[in-house]
Amino acid sequence: MVNERYGDVGVTVDGHVVVAEVQRGPNNHFDVDLIDSLSQLYEDVDKYPDLRAIVLCAEGKHFCAGANLVSRSDSDRETEADGRSPLYTRATRMIAAKTPVVAAVQGAAVGGGLGLACSADFRVGCSETRMTANFAQLGFHHGFGLTVLLPPIVGQQRAWELLYTGKRIDGEEAFKLGLLDRFVPLEDVRTEAIAFAKEIASSAPLALASIRETMRGDLAERYRAATDRENEEQARLRQTEDYKEGVKAYSERRPGDFGGR
Numbered sequence: 001m002v003n004e005r006y007g008d009v010g011v012t013v014d015g016h017v018v019v020a021e022v023q024r025g026p027n028n029h030f031d032v033d034l035i036d037s038l039s040q041l042y043e044d045v046d047k048y049p050d051l052r053a054i055v056l057c058a059e060g061k062h063f064c065a066g067a068n069l070v071s072r073s074d075s076d077r078e079t080e081a082d083g084r085s086p087l088y089t090r091a092t093r094m095i096a097a098k099t100p101v102v103a104a105v106q107g108a109a110v111g112g113g114l115g116l117a118c119s120a121d122f123r124v125g126c127s128e129t130r131m132t133a134n135f136a137q138l139g140f141h142h143g144f145g146l147t148v149l150l151p152p153i154v155g156q157q158r159a160w161e162l163l164y165t166g167k168r169i170d171g172e173e174a175f176k177l178g179l180l181d182r183f184v185p186l187e188d189v190r191t192e193a194i195a196f197a198k199e200i201a202s203s204a205p206l207a208l209a210s211i212r213e214t215m216r217g218d219l220a221e222r223y224r225a226a227t228d229r230e231n232e233e234q235a236r237l238r239q240t241e242d243y244k245e246g247v248k249a250y251s252e253r254r255p256g257d258f259g260g261r
Contacts, residue, residue: 025060
């Protein structure tokens with residue numbers, strides 16, 4: 001059986017469904033350690049045929065308000081021996097895992113937090129859900145594999161719009177765009193996500209695994225290539241004046257004054 005805790009991720013089992021709760025409330029910012037914990041959990045769940053779906057949820061007000069740009073740790077800045085980002089190396093392991101995932105998205109899913117939500121097969125949200133790929137507003141390149149995760153969900157044109165503008169959308173618009181698959185009252189988000197996961201888990205497990213593998217195809221390989229490109233551009237743009245201004249403006253809750261430098 002899977003463990004009851006993976007770092008800051010608490011785990012419970014409800015029948016054939018594993019409920020994984022990120023416990024960094026209220027904002028649930030992610031870093032290398034959190035994504036490593038989730039990837040290890042996903043891989044462990046894959047080892048047990050009786051565990052057939054995962055609900056990814058979070059405590060507190062928000063699902064995931066992205067990475068903490070103000071207090072990035074040294075481990076987040078390091079690179080692997082092969083030059084890859086340790087964050088994206090671990091995120092690729094999540095994408096390569098075999099068990100279907102339903103995300104319960106209350107509050108904000110911002111930047112990489114949106115990428116984390118989009119890494120799931122399905123998303124359940126509410127009126128209070130807020131989603132944004134706000135990277136361009138930070139003077140930054142998008143990340144967390146949104147290059148390959150976002151277009152299949154909302155279509156290429158809407159993906160470009162969300163990435164180019166960094167606009168924030170509420171839960172109702174997210175549902176209309178297809179970013180949310182279920183739209184319920186706030187208090188029902190997690191309950192509905194678990195019910196959805198149980199519906200998935202009621203299918204024949206061998207057929208479910210086979211169908212998911214067919215539908216996802218080479219997603220893990222494309223995700224790895226996309227995050228390599230994203231990471232290179234993030235490193236380059238992190239050296240610009242626009243990025244410094246974007247982060248400062250974000251912390252001061254004002255629009256950025258960008259100069260293209």
